[in-house]
Amino acid sequence: MQRINYNHLWYFWMVAREGSISAAAKKLDVTQPAVSSQVARLQRSLGTKLFEKSGRGLALTPAGATVYGYADEMFELAREMLETMDRGGPRALRLAVGVAEGFPAVLTHRLLAPATTLPRPVRLKVRHGSLARLTAELGARELDLVLCTERLPAGSAVRARPHALGECGVVLLAEAEMAQRLAPGFPASLDGVPFVLPPSSAPLRRTFDQWLQAQGAAPAVVAEMDDWGEALLLAQSGAGVVAVPAAAEEELRQLYRLEVVGNAPDAVQHFYALTAERRPRNRGVVAVLESARANPLR
Secondary structure (H helix, E strand, O other): OOOOOHHHHHHHHHHHHHOOHHHHHHHHOOOHHHHHHHHHHHHHHHOOOOEEEEOOEEEEOHHHHHHHHHHHHHHHHHHHHHHHHHHOOOOOEEEEEEEEOOOOHHHHHHHHHHHHOOOOOEEEEEEEEOHHHHHHHHHOOOOOEEEEOOOOOOOOOOOOEEEEEEEEEEEEEEOHHHHHHHHHHOOHHHOOOEEEEOOOOOHHHHHHHHHHHHHOOOOEEEEEOOOHHHHHHHHHOOOOEEEEEHHHHHHHHHHHOOEEEEEEEEEEEEEEEEEOOOOOOOHHHHHHHHHHHHOOEO
């Protein structure tokens, strides 16, 4: 059986993490030719190309992504071994999660709960941002998982595997007096009513606008907000009706003391987890995906 040179693998792993030969050389405190030589030798020994040019840096090929996944797990186990020997206890499992704009915080907490209850301690890091930025970080292996409400567009430069987490309709919420006034005539009562909605580019907004058009209702949009907390606080003050995924209805209704105006089950919302690997090996990611398969959002 062919034996792997772990020094070659270590240099490859650093280049994959840093995104370029020069950045890896700086991190390793060696020359760029030294790094290039080690990576080239690994590619020759494996008989495949591991990197391809991407702008000013390098991106992993499909084969490179596979090798990186194994290398990352191997070096993580090595770090865990050293931690165990040094401190007498297992190293916390790293789980870095990106949460894309438009993904409700209450659903984030629900989905990540299975990872935080693993026998091994977990060090959870959560970043919020645009889907484009988070998927770029996923491709660079800075994130293990991205939670979002849409698939990556066709032709995306980032290779990411989508995992369905569930789907649901939309529920309309408002402060008590407004909800009681609008509910009896729903959905016709929505015509001309003030609404607090996500930006027009958000998946929820697109499907909800289609539903409103089908109902013949033209509400007055008084605010467009990409922050769920701010939108719900505005609705709580009586500024307008807010549309939320049905999967988050109960928690949001209780947290913000809102009441149901009506349901829009045909305005379907989808939820996904994106991973760089087809079959993730991070035990925290596996716990999240397995739990969602058993109990999908709906």
